[in-house]
Amino acid sequence: MSIAKALSNAVTGLAATSRGTETVAANIANVMTPGYARREMSLSAQSLGGQSGGVRIDGVNRIVNTALLSEARLSYAARSGSSDLAAFFNMVENAVGLPGETSAISTALTQFETALIDAASRPDEDLRLLKVVEAAESLTDRLQQASRTVQDARTAADISIDTQITALQSGLEKVAKLNKQIAGFSSSGQDISSLHDERQAVIDSISDIVPLRVVSRDAGRVSVFTAEGAVLLDGLTPAQLSFTPAGQFTADMTLGTAGVGGIVFNGDEISGSGLRLFEGGSLSAAFAIRDSHAPQIQAELDSLAYDIYHRFADPATDPSLAPGQPGLFTDAGTIAAPLPSLGFAARISINATVTPAGGDIWRLRAGINAAGPGPVGDASLLDGMSRALKAVHALPPGGHLSGRHDASGFFAKLESQIAGRRISAEADATLHETRAVSLSERLMADGVDTDSEMQRLLQYEQAYAANARVIQAIDEMMNTILRV
Structure with a gap:
């Protein structure tokens, strides 16, 4: 993989983790907001010239159980x-x-x-x-x-x-x-x-x-x-x-x-x-x-x-x-x-x-x-x-x-x-x-779970650190090349 592709992958990864962190923050902040539906970010592989080019943010989806609602x-x-x-x-x-x-x-x-x-x-x-x-x-x-x-x-x-x-x-x-x-x-x-x-x-x-x-x-x-x-x-x-x-x-x-x-x-x-x-x-x-x-x-x-x-x-x-x-x-x-x-x-x-x-x-x-x-x-x-x-x-x-x-x-x-x-x-x-209380509790359980959101936040932090480490390594490589 070329340095340019590695850098592109890391940059898209940083963008995805940043957007994912925003999604988690919004979920936690609105856990008790009436009408609020849990958000989940949708990602897919991005291709450039038939080769991997990092990740693409497809959007942020509202997760709603319409039948239960x-x-x-x-x-x-x-x-x-x-x-x-x-x-x-x-x-x-x-x-x-x-x-x-x-x-x-x-x-x-x-x-x-x-x-x-x-x-x-x-x-x-x-x-x-x-x-x-x-x-x-x-x-x-x-x-x-x-x-x-x-x-x-x-x-x-x-x-x-x-x-x-x-x-x-x-x-x-x-x-x-x-x-x-x-x-x-x-x-x-x-x-x-x-x-x-x-x-x-x-x-x-x-x-x-x-x-x-x-x-x-x-x-x-x-x-x-x-x-x-x-x-x-x-x-x-x-x-x-x-x-x-x-x-x-x-x-x-x-x-x-x-x-x-x-x-x-x-x-x-x-x-x-x-x-x-x-x-x-x-x-x-x-x-x-x-x-x-x-x-x-x-x-x-x-x-x-x-x-x-x-x-x-x-x-x-x-x-x-x-x-x-x-x-x-x-x-x-x-x-x-x-x-x-x-x-x-x-x-x-x-x-x-x-x-x-x-x-x-x-x-x-x-x-x-x-x-x-x-x-x-x-x-x-x-x-x-x-x-x-x-x-x-x-x-x-x-x-x-x-x-x-x-x-x-x-x-x-x-x-x-x-x-x-x-x-x-x-x-x-x-x-x-x-019956109303039971269905309301099921809706709450199907909504924002702060424990799950915190686990997801830790995953985003780890992904952010990994992408940042790749960019740091590329920076060190480029500096080494320039000094030669």
Whole structure:
């Protein structure tokens, strides 16, 4: 080998080790950077005139397990959606309470029953009658509070949908912009690894909202689809998504009523079953809370409140009532409409005729519409109220709680159903969390390994020293020749 070829080999070797060292440094520096993919330098033998001419740097490759990355993104979306649902059911359970808890609705019912029994033992004492009124008001307050919690959850879900749609649209526009930059720089031969990293990080950031599938296209571009097939980005133009929030929700606001809409997707509004195209992430969970889960719980609360209203509006319980008149409980002071009476749990209240502020407390003993206080020792109405709570029957048509129960049985059924949903949602969230963590760990293991990078750095240092020694030897040879 001639001195010139040896020198050429050593120089290309120094260039390769220098570039390799930069690659290792970048890997170690970005080990925790979101979207960063490990780099590996690709080398090949360089030929000059059919003979070896050192090494050629073919490029720096991003090492990405696309199949694993795709599965991880799907798991992130599932984790996000299931976590939001679990949080919702946990909040509702806290509002409704569990048997034995002081803040539970069933506890308020028990206290009301106890107050009735206590008042029946001494119907002449106004203080005991007053405690019945206070216990009844506490019961209605708990039902109203639970209803407000459900509607506040719907409002929060509606706001969340708006926020997520905005983030999704912004993310898609960023991906489209990066697609254009990558396609433009690819033809110039520049290193565009950092642009690929940035694009991956953007896609990862919106994968919690909707489960995404990413398909590679020519010139380094990618297309983005939902897991169910909706085209979010194909080429350089993203889909146009928008949403108009409805504001504060009330029980009578259901899907299809004014202001309660779906996603506007490329000019067409999709809602209800059409949202299956976006199924699986936090966006679909927010729609499910707003349009399905929360209205179902509201309907169950309404049925519970109507059962209480119906038991005390029966003339068999209070003979002073005419058929259809409200008894101890009212719909905001009026007669309650038949089930389904949307939002009745938020409006149930005590009949003003028995409150000290606006009526006569003796009506608890004599009757809501009684002409006078009657005998002070007559406990028949109070006993009748206690029996009404213990009567076993089914809800009227339109109710959302099945079976035949007494009042406490319906309360227990609601608490059991909500607790069951919470347990199921938390189990689902735990399952998806475990899968997401497992896939995330596999991605990390497939990414930058600092031990391997340090070993590679030592190899580059050795190669650098060997090439430098060759150049030093050539320098010594040339100096010797020149001195001869």
